[in-house]
Amino acid sequence: MSRGYFSDIPKIEFKGPESSDPFSYQYYDKDRVVLGKTMEEHLRFAVCYWHSFCWDGFDIFGAGTFERPWQAGELDQEAAEHKLDEAFDFISKLGVPFFCFHDVDVMAAAATPQEHVKNLSVMVDKIEDKMGETGIKLLWGTANLFSHPRYMAGGATNPDPEVAAYAAMQVRNALEATHRLKGENYVLWGGREGYDCALNTAIGHELDQLGRFLNMVVEHKHKIGFKGTVLIEPKPHEPTKHQYDVDVATVYGFLKRYGLEDEVKVNVEANHATLAGHSFEHEIQLANDLGVFGSVDLNRGDPQNGWDTDQFPNDLREITLAVYYILQGGGFETGGFNFDAKVRRQSVDAEDLCHGHVGAIDLTARALLNAAAMIEDGALERFVEDRYAGWKSGVGAKMLSGDLDLAGLADYAVDNNIAPVRKSGRQEYLENYVTRFTK
Amino acid sequence: MSRGYFSDIPKIEFKGPESSDPFSYQYYDKDRVVLGKTMEEHLRFAVCYWHSFCWDGFDIFGAGTFERPWQAGELDQEAAEHKLDEAFDFISKLGVPFFCFHDVDVMAAAATPQEHVKNLSVMVDKIEDKMGETGIKLLWGTANLFSHPRYMAGGATNPDPEVAAYAAMQVRNALEATHRLKGENYVLWGGREGYDCALNTAIGHELDQLGRFLNMVVEHKHKIGFKGTVLIEPKPHEPTKHQYDVDVATVYGFLKRYGLEDEVKVNVEANHATLAGHSFEHEIQLANDLGVFGSVDLNRGDPQNGWDTDQFPNDLREITLAVYYILQGGGFETGGFNFDAKVRRQSVDAEDLCHGHVGAIDLTARALLNAAAMIEDGALERFVEDRYAGWKSGVGAKMLSGDLDLAGLADYAVDNNIAPVRKSGRQEYLENYVTRFTK
Amino acid sequence: MSRGYFSDIPKIEFKGPESSDPFSYQYYDKDRVVLGKTMEEHLRFAVCYWHSFCWDGFDIFGAGTFERPWQAGELDQEAAEHKLDEAFDFISKLGVPFFCFHDVDVMAAAATPQEHVKNLSVMVDKIEDKMGETGIKLLWGTANLFSHPRYMAGGATNPDPEVAAYAAMQVRNALEATHRLKGENYVLWGGREGYDCALNTAIGHELDQLGRFLNMVVEHKHKIGFKGTVLIEPKPHEPTKHQYDVDVATVYGFLKRYGLEDEVKVNVEANHATLAGHSFEHEIQLANDLGVFGSVDLNRGDPQNGWDTDQFPNDLREITLAVYYILQGGGFETGGFNFDAKVRRQSVDAEDLCHGHVGAIDLTARALLNAAAMIEDGALERFVEDRYAGWKSGVGAKMLSGDLDLAGLADYAVDNNIAPVRKSGRQEYLENYVTRFTK
Amino acid sequence: MSRGYFSDIPKIEFKGPESSDPFSYQYYDKDRVVLGKTMEEHLRFAVCYWHSFCWDGFDIFGAGTFERPWQAGELDQEAAEHKLDEAFDFISKLGVPFFCFHDVDVMAAAATPQEHVKNLSVMVDKIEDKMGETGIKLLWGTANLFSHPRYMAGGATNPDPEVAAYAAMQVRNALEATHRLKGENYVLWGGREGYDCALNTAIGHELDQLGRFLNMVVEHKHKIGFKGTVLIEPKPHEPTKHQYDVDVATVYGFLKRYGLEDEVKVNVEANHATLAGHSFEHEIQLANDLGVFGSVDLNRGDPQNGWDTDQFPNDLREITLAVYYILQGGGFETGGFNFDAKVRRQSVDAEDLCHGHVGAIDLTARALLNAAAMIEDGALERFVEDRYAGWKSGVGAKMLSGDLDLAGLADYAVDNNIAPVRKSGRQEYLENYVTRFTK
Ligand SMILES: [Co+2]
Ligand SMILES: [Co+2]
Ligand SMILES: [Co+2]
Ligand SMILES: [Co+2]
Ligand SMILES: [Co+2]
Ligand SMILES: [Co+2]
Ligand SMILES: [Co+2]
Numbered sequence A, B, C, D: 001m002s003r004g005y006f007s008d009i010p011k012i013e014f015k016g017p018e019s020s021d022p023f024s025y026q027y028y029d030k031d032r033v034v035l036g037k038t039m040e041e042h043l044r045f046a047v048c049y050w051h052s053f054c055w056d057g058f059d060i061f062g063a064g065t066f067e068r069p070w071q072a073g074e075l076d077q078e079a080a081e082h083k084l085d086e087a088f089d090f091i092s093k094l095g096v097p098f099f100c101f102h103d104v105d106v107m108a109a110a111a112t113p114q115e116h117v118k119n120l121s122v123m124v125d126k127i128e129d130k131m132g133e134t135g136i137k138l139l140w141g142t143a144n145l146f147s148h149p150r151y152m153a154g155g156a157t158n159p160d161p162e163v164a165a166y167a168a169m170q171v172r173n174a175l176e177a178t179h180r181l182k183g184e185n186y187v188l189w190g191g192r193e194g195y196d197c198a199l200n201t202a203i204g205h206e207l208d209q210l211g212r213f214l215n216m217v218v219e220h221k222h223k224i225g226f227k228g229t230v231l232i233e234p235k236p237h238e239p240t241k242h243q244y245d246v247d248v249a250t251v252y253g254f255l256k257r258y259g260l261e262d263e264v265k266v267n268v269e270a271n272h273a274t275l276a277g278h279s280f281e282h283e284i285q286l287a288n289d290l291g292v293f294g295s296v297d298l299n300r301g302d303p304q305n306g307w308d309t310d311q312f313p314n315d316l317r318e319i320t321l322a323v324y325y326i327l328q329g330g331g332f333e334t335g336g337f338n339f340d341a342k343v344r345r346q347s348v349d350a351e352d353l354c355h356g357h358v359g360a361i362d363l364t365a366r367a368l369l370n371a372a373a374m375i376e377d378g379a380l381e382r383f384v385e386d387r388y389a390g391w392k393s394g395v396g397a398k399m400l401s402g403d404l405d406l407a408g409l410a411d412y413a414v415d416n417n418i419a420p421v422r423k424s425g426r427q428e429y430l431e432n433y434v435t436r437f438t439k
């Protein structure tokens, strides 16, 4: 590559909190040790291929605005390689350790299964080389089962099993590619696994299709010896009226139903959390408590717009709490922070892609410092422990252990004619506490 | 009762579709046989005690407007009996077979557990008498674990086990009262089982409290020989920021987690469905397909307002589809249509309460006729069956049965270089079909 | 055109309410007289060019699914003519009197202003011929100031006046084309007139740009002798974070600010009403009462999805009320019902486009019969009149006429120590009334 | 008052950013000069009477939880005086300069107009004394036209003019009390001025009632020589289905319609902004640009709950932007930051009320420092100016001045065959800039 698209973007370096250089990190000092690990080890940032290198800026009311050179013509082998060069150049400049991709993001367009297998295979070799050259690793791979018209009525949940077979072909190859590239996770996002119209949909049948399909994926993972984590990414709707993987709780119930709760974890996306009516940190807390927390797609939605805007995060308080609960849950194992975020359609320059990522990386690093300070301080954790301390003994403990049944517990209330004392939840105090640490 | 509050309300009779008498039924002819059962047997209507006889018309910005005579002073034994007389007079005039109640709806206010037990017990005798006199039956009973300040941080999920003991006392007594009154179901609605603030909440601990509590309820039900169904009523939020029983899928996952999926079913409320981001009929379909459909709280929300408005239903298309899917699932067993609906705050007269119920009853009866016609026609059901017919043989059947693994299914796609054919979902055709039957 | 895309679609005829032929009208009998006018004269249906003939079924997560023959290659002159032939064939089969279009919908793609002028001009001749042949008339024309990347930051409200000049060129030509084709209205929809990010936006400056631009349009209309109505179509957001023409009330304030309230009216879209937090009928009522009601884009949104789904309407109650209030306001003058609606992405066949329109046309015709019956009955209108009758005399009348000031009215209250009587709003009764007429 | 409810709350003092004392200010140093004015002068904080001293913690699903001593019995004269003592004790401890009140907040309950006038009058004397003693001033007064059942169908917009007369009595007395207490503004919030049901509502008639009523208020203000500002507080809905004062743009249109745009300004509430689908800062920017910005009700909503939660603000970025735009608009004249915020229902202690206010005051002071730094830096303002610089000359300037008409501007585009250049909106860069200043 002679003069690339990102040539004018400098390597982004840590310059400290006083820096006002927009092409520097104020907080992300990757080797800085926080709570016993480096920032890089904690945060495990990944750049996503699709929004950053494949999307051309189109939206439902207008055509692409970006004019990236590799998007000028057909997505053939040459364009795929051009894109790969630019992508790894950009990620290298950011200095983040990981990337993520869908099969169709990286390869030349394919019209048939056989072409798909071939075109993907060629690019996996190229990607492997690039990874070797740059040291950039794969956080996760996935298969795109939503963009092609064949998937208009779903992949695994399609009324036509031929489409499920096509999906199986893509997933098998994407999973094997991920394995070969030493990916740390494999993700499934069911953008078309749901329905547009309940009238023509056998919901139970489709759930069974999906449950069987996911079991097949897990079996194949074990067969090929892939040690990474299989992840489902919840979202309530959009593109469809309704998606089956609504939120963390729904996915948990689905996994239980199909015997997969020990095999599969969730990839929590901030914007999908809020679309589902939950705060981002709620979904992380719940995933922790249900034992299914895996990884994060970091971005933000617009609280006044009702669709998936996938903006870069900029809410320091929200990300501070997200990191706090991730650390509370033990931190990432195979997961990481993938920026499933796109610059706005008016942000047409190479540098805009840089601003989006630099701002998000720095915000998250700053959030890590805040969260670590809260953990070291410990007051929030202690508050919660104290609040539930009553359950460690007495009737509380007996109820939980099964030593008291309903009648026994009711009798306790009547015999003692109890009068529970109201105790403040101290919400405002705790919110102020978090505000104090959000800096 | 000499001259009651509802004295001017006539007994509501069926007068046929041409009637323009607002105090008559145009469609609800309770003995009319539809698909082999009477309308009364299909629809199993219930009037709820709380909205109709306890609520005084207050809202968060203003005081009560209704001035029902029994609400004039304290809720003592006399007022409780006055309310009972009026309630059964009203339900009798509507001619519906069931009612539903919370413990505190029917009894004199109690300040302690011992008073609670006594005050409820006295009224259970009175209710039993009334039921005998009028023939009105109990669809379900429940305990109110949300109105008293002691429950501000939850009942079973309270950080203080004393409060859980209080809740156990109420549930035990409400369940036993329901059993004695031959109630067909017992409902739990967790209005405060959730959180206002995640910072002070141990979500996993609270879920375990709730899981254990629900197991205790089920064990007690069996112990006392109650044959009715235990039901959970999902709702995503309000009063709290977040409730644990978000929607049908979430409740299903909760039941699976605590081993209760064969013991407990759901009471689907229309307004709670839409607050959770689902259509009402979606929640019914999903509950059917997950095997947990139990009963319905019939009402409607306001699609432009974001809280639980609990209005009387008036969307014939929506209720037609709801009844259609209930019939598809086999119809109600122990469940029924409970009107968890309240007249608007400006509807201050006795007759307004009548208009609300008559309109809703008639709408649902009309929906039953529509749904029955759709079932007899059979085209919708056939369309869905045909759409998934491909899964009955070939690779589809093999995938579902486990005879094909991921690699096998992928190989099928590659070896045959398959090209699935796009097939219309015919959404507009099917919507028009439903429109034609909505009359 | 030898064998066209819609060849298998029959001419849609009125067959009466008992017909179950999906390719017939059950209610739309265009020459049937209702309240003194034919259905055709009342309803003034229009088919829109963009959704029906230009959109290829793509969405933000996937490529086009429709494969209309005229969409196979570039949008050159040949494709534009092919599209025109098919469009008029389809509209003719529906038997509706009008169509609507954006400049870029009908013409070959143009890369420069000069090409734009030429390409549009060529097609205006062709359209004129088609209109002559078929008798189909133009309800309104408009210019697309949102799809091309140049408009990413707005048309008239762009920070760059060159873009406003480009917009002026398009609007001038679209307005003149509309005039030549005897269009009855000219519409402006400001999909990009708003902002994605308030940080980089001078809201007041942009409003002034838009106010001046709209004045220029109105001046030009008068200069060229166009007698049709200029219409603004409100929408709160999407594609942008925020659009300036949020809803009817906002547009009214904008018109007042720039002295245009007697010159410009609104084109109310059902889906935009609900996105803005209002019911569809609210927006019609308000537009009537503010004197700015013009025309309607008929469609529906999804109450659980937060974006503009532009589905075909299927809610008989909603459309009955919409037609009722339109009739109450005197009916359409130059406006009409334009179907700004698109079939779902899975509805890939020619017949699906037909089902969408036939269902919507029939629903609206049925709504007209319902609304007319309500008007003939008159009870709803009388109820409202009676409710406000107190304002026709006494202190009410004096307050409105200015004969009483605040102190005078307050004195009246104190001197008489008044105690206003609570009077029921009878909401449930009125809702039942509407239900009875919704058939 | 011997030992008051707030006795254990210390006087809140400024202790600097390193303080971890929750009963201190880290940022609010009232005499600190920022951009030429003290923090106190810039921020003009007010404590509201209603949420802090009148609300007992009830919500729609449960009874009051707070047990403030003055709420134990009836709201008689003694209770009103007790409340006043405690309120001013609390406000004094916070050290903020202002308070706000509704008539019924401060007075003994009144059953008739004559009692109302007397009871309010007695308390105005007491308040005046308290203000003299403490130095606390009145930011604004208002009349509560929504809580009493008589207002269930509106105050000024009631179908019954007797109710409007009652409202006039309250407003006249509240306005005169505000005048006597040297209040700096008078507010109208139309919580019931709207409708629950459009079927029974003559929207246009009600708007005329409201327009005339507001004119009467303005006339009376001038008559009595009140120099403060009359303010309307927008809100889209809740308690009603629809309120007439939806948002800033709607209120502006209303003021223009009734000739009041130079007489009345808006009181922007954060939570009402987001309920209306706008960001808080949008409403401030728009009010500035329309010339109607007056004052602020500071609080926050819950982005996942659809009702007015009126929580204390805790989003530093949001408040930084709000203060930035207020300063850009010249800062407050008669307005200020009123905390229309309530502690959560579980926050039952006196100290919780303190935490809520201290956190909010400190957050806003911190936001002031951030906003001032952004203003001193000037980069954001310059960016916007540069972005629109093209409109200062050439065709842009001619279009705005009226020197170019539509044809002229269109000709310019065609004659020069213009090709506008795409220019990045730099949204991510600007967001990062704001993030950098949010500290
Ligand atoms: Co994602
Ligand atoms: Co997303
Ligand atoms: Co319910
Ligand atoms: Co409800
Ligand atoms: Co439209
Ligand atoms: Co639309
Ligand atoms: Co307010």
Ligand SMILES: [Co+2]
Pocket: D269, D271, D272, D308, D309, D310, D340
């Ligand atoms: Co509020």
